[in-house]
Amino acid sequence: MADKPTKGLADVVAASTAISDIDGQAGRLFYRGYDIHDLAGRTTFEETAHLLQYGRLPNAGELAAYGAELAGSRSLGELAESCLPRVAGRQSPMEALRTLVSLAGGDDPDKDSNAPEANLRKAARLTARQPVLVARYHAERTGADLPEPDPELGIAANFLLQITGRVPDRRAVEIFDTCLVLHADHTMNASTFAARVCAATLSDMHSAIVAAIGTLKGPLHGGANEQVMRTLQALDPSGVARAVRERLAAGEKIMGFGHRVYKTEDPRATHLRRMSRELAEASGDDTLYRMSKEMEEVVFETKGLYPNVDFYAATVYHYLGIPTDLFTPVFSVSRMSGWTAHVIEQHSDNRLIRPDSEYVGERDQKWKPIGER
Numbered sequence: 001m002a003d004k005p006t007k008g009l010a011d012v013v014a015a016s017t018a019i020s021d022i023d024g025q026a027g028r029l030f031y032r033g034y035d036i037h038d039l040a041g042r043t044t045f046e047e048t049a050h051l052l053q054y055g056r057l058p059n060a061g062e063l064a065a066y067g068a069e070l071a072g073s074r075s076l077g078e079l080a081e082s083c084l085p086r087v088a089g090r091q092s093p094m095e096a097l098r099t100l101v102s103l104a105g106g107d108d109p110d111k112d113s114n115a116p117e118a119n120l121r122k123a124a125r126l127t128a129r130q131p132v133l134v135a136r137y138h139a140e141r142t143g144a145d146l147p148e149p150d151p152e153l154g155i156a157a158n159f160l161l162q163i164t165g166r167v168p169d170r171r172a173v174e175i176f177d178t179c180l181v182l183h184a185d186h187t188m189n190a191s192t193f194a195a196r197v198c199a200a201t202l203s204d205m206h207s208a209i210v211a212a213i214g215t216l217k218g219p220l221h222g223g224a225n226e227q228v229m230r231t232l233q234a235l236d237p238s239g240v241a242r243a244v245r246e247r248l249a250a251g252e253k254i255m256g257f258g259h260r261v262y263k264t265e266d267p268r269a270t271h272l273r274r275m276s277r278e279l280a281e282a283s284g285d286d287t288l289y290r291m292s293k294e295m296e297e298v299v300f301e302t303k304g305l306y307p308n309v310d311f312y313a314a315t316v317y318h319y320l321g322i323p324t325d326l327f328t329p330v331f332s333v334s335r336m337s338g339w340t341a342h343v344i345e346q347h348s349d350n351r352l353i354r355p356d357s358e359y360v361g362e363r364d365q366k367w368k369p370i371g372e373r
């Protein structure tokens, strides 16, 4: 007889990992032992991805080699390239990413190997391609000319260049790069767990990433950042407190608040709030930031809940000129570095992930032929 299940696997330790760690009581997050507050604003996304995938911050030579590998891995592959126009016309951004990553997997030269070196090469290709997939999708659906990536620029700057069509200013790049660092990994979150379950069957990295993308898409996970912006835009700026109280009283969830692990402020939200405020002030219209602050106060007063990573990420992306339906794809651009690191870790010390279940259905049913049912 199985034990009673813990609904949603809350507090169940599902894997050992050396990639990231959270102290939910103290509101602290670490990537491979480095405090997120020491990395954010000081370490680029490329350095962070190297840290997660290789297990160490790169020295100058390693960073140059990794940067060159990423820059040389941007092409989509023939299958994804040829399907992109149809996919962009018919699928939402997250659906399209799920499809295009799967198609790219079919063309990957290492697709039949889960060996560590092959996985590291695939991790670099997936990390390099994800921002390009988002930008190519967006250009395809809008008909806009897509600027060529600038070889002198990193992932954050090239992404902003390709999405907005303008060379981004230095501060915008620093802020967006910090966003990518902040979203890169987060222990056994739902999408990473999905990736690890898939990888643990000894399936390949692209299959695991497709599972992760489908899981990130949901509004209780990465999809919340888009819902935050839609909520803000639907509210009357002078009626925020009343509307939020009414929704909470009606038992509705307010997207961007609450967390399974953090019992205090999510350390990533601290940085995102500050960057949202800076961008709001620089834009000359801080309405959405002020509305967010008011929502934060009311949700805390009424429910004692803190904003999570998705809450202020929404206004940061908005002020950076990123369309709302690309917010969750942007999350995937960053989290690709963490997902791939987890697949590498899972494959390096694998056992099938197969939990038990508690049976609550009928028993002792008597079979009848179809005519008697």
Ligand SMILES: CC(=O)SCCNC(=O)CCNC(=O)[C@H](O)C(C)(C)COP(=O)(O)OP(=O)(O)OC[C@H]1O[C@@H](n2cnc3c(N)ncnc32)[C@H](O)[C@@H]1OP(=O)(O)O
Pocket: 008, 219, 220, 221, 222, 224, 248, 252, 253, 254, 255, 256, 257, 258, 259, 260, 261, 303, 305, 308, 309, 310
């Ligand atoms: C990148 C990320 O994935 S961060 C999370 C992004 N998701 C969101 O922002 C969606 C909104 N938040 C939520 O739905 C939840 O807080 C989750 C999914 C993040 C965490 O879920 P869980 O740990 O399972 O908490 P659960 O959903 O059981 O909530 C516990 C209680 O707090 C309430 N609660 C939790 N979050 C919220 C919220 N955002 N708004 C209002 N009430 C909430 C629940 O209604 C529940 O109340 P009850 O005990 O009276 O029924």
Ligand SMILES: O=C([O-])CC(=O)C(=O)O
Pocket: 185, 186, 187, 188, 189, 190, 260, 261, 308, 309
């Ligand atoms: O850890 C979680 O459950 C969700 C989250 O904040 C993340 O994936 O960044």
